[in-house]
Amino acid sequence: MPTVISGATGAGKTTALMQRYYQLVRGGARTDQVLVLTAGAAQTSLWRRGQKLEAHGPIEAHSFFGFVQRELNLFWAPVQEAVPALSTWVKPEFLNVEIAHHLMRGLVESSEQEFHNVIKASPQRVAIQIASNLSTVSAAAGLTPAEMARRLALADRQEKGRLYDLIHGMLEVYREQCLLAGILDYGLSLHLFTRVLLEHPHYLAHLRGRYQYLLVDDLDETVAAEQDFLAALAMQMDQVIYAFGTDGGHAGFMGADKASAYQRFVVGADVQELPGSYTCTPEAFAFGEALAGRIGSADRRQAPRQKFRDIVEEQISADLRGEMITQVVEKVAALVDRGVPAGEIAVITPHVDKALEVTARQLLTAHHIKMQNVSLSRRLVDEPYARAIITLAGLVHPHWKIPRDSAGSFSNAMQLLLKLDPVRASLLGDAVWRLGDLPDLDEAGLRRRIGFERSEAYEYLRNWLHDARRKEWGTDEFAQAVVAEVMAPLVGADLKPAQLHACQQLLISAHRFRQAMERFGDDAYGHEYIKMLTEGTVAAEPLEAYDPAKDAVTLATPFAYLSGRLTSQYQIWVDITSDGWYPSDVKELANPHVLSRRWEEGNRWTDSLNKKSRQANAARTVKALVRRCRGRLILAECGMNAWGMEQEGGLAEALGDLIREGAKQA
Amino acid sequence: MSIILRPDQQRVVEYRKGYMAVPAVPGAGKTTVLAYLAADLIAEGAPDPGRILIVTYTNSAVANFRSRIGDFLDARGYPRHQGYEVRTIHSLAMNIVRERPDALGWADTFTILDEARLNAILERLTLRWIGRNRAVWESLIKPGLKGPIRTRAEEQWEGRTKDLFRTLIQSFKSRRISPETALGLTRHLAEESALRWAADIYVEYQRELALEGAVDFGDLMLGAAQLLAMDNDLLGRLQERWTYIFEDEAQDSYRLQEQVLKLLAGPDGNLVRVGDANQAIMGTFTSAEPDLFRRFCREASVDTRPLTMAGRSSPDIIELANGLVSWTREHHPEARCRTALEDQSIEPVPPDAPFGNPQPAGYTIFAKTFETYDKELNEVARMAARSISRNPEKTVGVLMPTNAMAGTIVELLEQQGVKVRQLGGPTAPERQQTTLDMLSVMDFLAVPHEPARLLKALGNLMHLPTVADAPFAAFLAQCRPEELFFPLDGSKPFETLFGACPECRGDIALHDALEKLRTWLPQAIIPADELVILLAGDMELKGEELTIVHHLSLRARRLLQENPAFGLPDATASLAGELQAMGRFSDSVYDRKGFKPLPGVVYVATCHSAKGLEWDTVYVTALTRAEYPSMAGDKVRSEHWFLPDDVVNPEALAQAELAEVLGEDPGTDPVSRAKFELISERLRLLYVAVTRAKENLVLSCHLEDRWRKPGHPTLAYTQMKGIIDHRQRAGRA
Structure with a gap:
């Protein structure tokens, strides 16, 4: 009988599961006989560090998708046998999410009019919903595109039925193209794994030969397809241990099905409950429960049974958002002055916009306090050195028609590559823009103004560009050449690690793109990649991953905070009147609830269901957040949102009764 | 905070349920009365387990309501913010849509187009459309125009075409007509039909917005109305949340807004609408329909409790305003304008009321006719400056017909070293x-x-x-x-x-x-x-x-x-x-905390933006027939000099065509009807302007306009001047 280690956030489930792992290995099991499945890369890396073991073989810890990819690589031949379209390719290529979006966008644009008769969303957003939310989530639920489209059409208003047919058709075309190119996105990978490999007569037996023990962390975050796999594999294992978070399921919008996991694996299992939480006080635990209860309550006028006056240290209330941000930062500074380490303070908000991020960072820096943003999302096209590469690409290949409405990109490129001050860079950039090329400095009368020292660097760049025009480049080759032959000699040691990192990302991203496009037999990949970059779809990863040990204030959305399993002594919940605290999983095209296994086809998605789902998301989130707070909360609200509209409600209503003195009793 | 209510106010605050209309004369204290009523209901627990929703027009009105209700609740020992919400209509629509953007097919990150972007998109689409359809577009211009005059006509027609498209697109939306339906309804119309052109633009315009994931305010209201109409669950839930709906400035409502509020209230629910049909002045440039509130007041199931007393203005100013009403209704030479103003008289408050009507010494209303426009503005600026310097504790407002004229007088006042603030025009520097x-x-x-x-x-x-x-x-x-x-x-x-x-x-x-x-x-x-x-x-x-x-x-x-x-x-x-x-x-x-004129500053505003405000002394200027048309023969802005008589007001014709294709009664002679509606609205505008004054009022006009062309005083001015001159003579006798 499988064992389930069950508990709330911070109860110590992962620790308990790891202890079981060590017991198995110390008891004689080889590490490669124990398959550990986790919720994602960050959790996997915790397992793979393999501390507390004196010696060991490979540690078989994977995210489910990571495992799927590896297995498809290993067992490509039987997959090819079953899917002749794949026969051309020696091994699969895995499509990253950006390229998937880009390909889908091309298909969406050809049917733009049909979409925009019914919905209001940019083609990019539509492409993301189809390629990610719909394709991925339906595959995770084990649905084919046809099944997905049918369910959604029946659950929604009639006018969208036609759209779902269209989406079905697009996904079929997209998948067919991917198969012919031997390129697999998440959806296709899952489909091939679950419907081809798992159904191969010898595969499961082979797995039984490899593994004897199965450990699964974060069972509450598993998708249906993974649950099917677990159910099939578990039957073959000597021992199976699951860790199940009673208050988890935060990745529901990506198909995580906690209720199904509970039904299939917890009911009837040997359940070991871990009580309480190591990461919060008993009062906070009770507060989390009470607050979650209030959120879902039909009648908030019922007086709460208990008041929680100590859990909330302070309530910040401001008219304007800017004032709220300033007061939040002042509070952080006051806490640090009191001796609270910066790393023990988290600022949590539904949306991390630039106003909040940059203002907070600026004000905190003035107090000599560091901040790290867990929810950082930047586009590669915003990184200055990446832009410089794009600008040079445009100069070398004018026929790529890279957008350049002003001299700005040229000025910035001159500033960075020639280490020119911004004014001289602007002067030169303007000349480049007008000419469409780097001018002769003497003919343009600019040598003296630029200065003789930088003139040499300019001549070098100019000659390099003229030479570069003699060949047709792929973007990755070009980027590589720019880094090696332009940036290295001209910028040298002044190229900071973060900037070099951005260039490397561009290189890697361009290389992946080329590899993918070559599979499609497309030789227009040069400017096509630049187009993808300049559409803003490629994300920039930060140089330094978030480090929970760093003594810096954490800025995060609730989801990022919880996914990172962070804990803090103080949490500052910002913008509590915003409806962002009641997030909806449901988009204009994608509804993960309708795609879940438990949804009955033919049912309609109603307001009541929608409201319950938003309340459930809010309740689950606040409960989990509170359980990761070892000290107290600070709540911040403002009366007017960033667009000038009044902002009332949100969490403030549910919170108010719990912590406010003298509330009117029903 | 306790107040003593007048008898008419008392009747209103006795309301407890159902549909109630409160036609309120200017200065009746409707914000105070509504706030008092709200506080009473909350104290009694009447809205529980829901709350009262108050819908008003501007952010500063929202602030005013919050402040007054808060004070009344405080005085009753209740938390200031409990039991109610105050929203502008757009903010309410936004709230409703954000409950279920997915059901409408909107991205949850949708943005609202502001004026500048809306205009830029419309301009681009209009020019593109004109480029493709130049021949038919030009064919509407008067044939005889040539040379520079023809060029000027085409330039103006370009701008007016864009405005026409904008208005007609909003009309389509307020009648819930989709772009495809609009196309279908208009294909059979003549090539020269502006309605047909507008349907083409509508398709492209909505497509552009959809591509950006953007909506305009018309879409926002339409979206809210559609959601409430198609989703009974959502409607039920919101009805439980808002168990009372109060609407202020109901005379400026338009049909989608009224539909939304009636849906929220439900046929058996609680809806209080406060307004003054005589202050309906937004119709010619928004989708507001003044008749909506009038019809509401007359519905059988609606309990109408008017507020007829006002303590804002002196008895003389009240008499003048009432005189304008009775002259319009009984003697206006254009019979079709006699319904411009409702038959309602303002009554001064009872003598024993705690805050009585102002009682200035003597008759302090004047009417002055100037030879030229420049002389009028110069003299008004001088008088306003003198008023401020002699009575620095009093407030002064100067009301002009247009923002451009307001700008001129602002400069004149600044030259005299007076502190000036312009309202409603471009944002203050x-x-x-x-x-x-x-x-x-x-x-x-x-x-x-x-x-x-x-x-x-x-x-x-x-x-x-x-x-x-x-x-x-x-x-x-x-x-x-x-x-x-x-x-x-x-x-x-x-x-x-x-x-x-x-x-x-x-x-x-x-x-x-x-x-x-x-x-x-x-x-x-x-x-x-x-x-x-x-x-x-x-x-x-x-x-x-x-x-x-x-x-x-x-x-x-x-x-x-x-x-x-x-x-x-x-x-x-x-x-x-x-x-x-x-x-x-x-x-x-x-303005989020509300707005109140301060002493020592001259406020210059258009009559439109003066709505809801009051000053001790008010100058109402440029009361000419050019700005306040009086008769069928007067020129109006919606009639274009460069178009022949039969198409001189393309918007009126297009609106009539729209009514016809929808099976509604298009009426006869839409161009004349549009003109009389405009004349009627200008009469109401004048009524609003006059009733801004508390103690002193100066009406003025000029006989030669700024282009040196002869002009005439508007008929209403002549009429009011007659009353004023008579009273002044009686005062001297």
């Missing part, structure tokens, strides 16, 4: 200053080698009224900024300036500004939205200014999302085009 400062700095950082940009940025950072007069201006205008900021010869920055302008060396503000610019220059390669916030931090902006800059950053982010390749010059140029929208945002921020 001081409120735009933060945005302008930021844009000028960004403009410089975008192209720093251009000296003119440097000068402008410095002028803004140092708050110099005219940077050209500064001692450093001459040098900087000709300088090489690279040598100023980053000299290559090893000298310190700015030495080239101080060498040429030694007295500048001691100017700390100049140093500070130059140093800031020098620090910012290398940072200008970061995305524009981040840069803006960084600059705001360094400038140590706080409060409203910081909020305005945060908003600018949001707009910059949106631009960068739509145009990822945008650099700082592109972003700055685009943001400069959104200045008007930034101004509106600034106004909403500065």
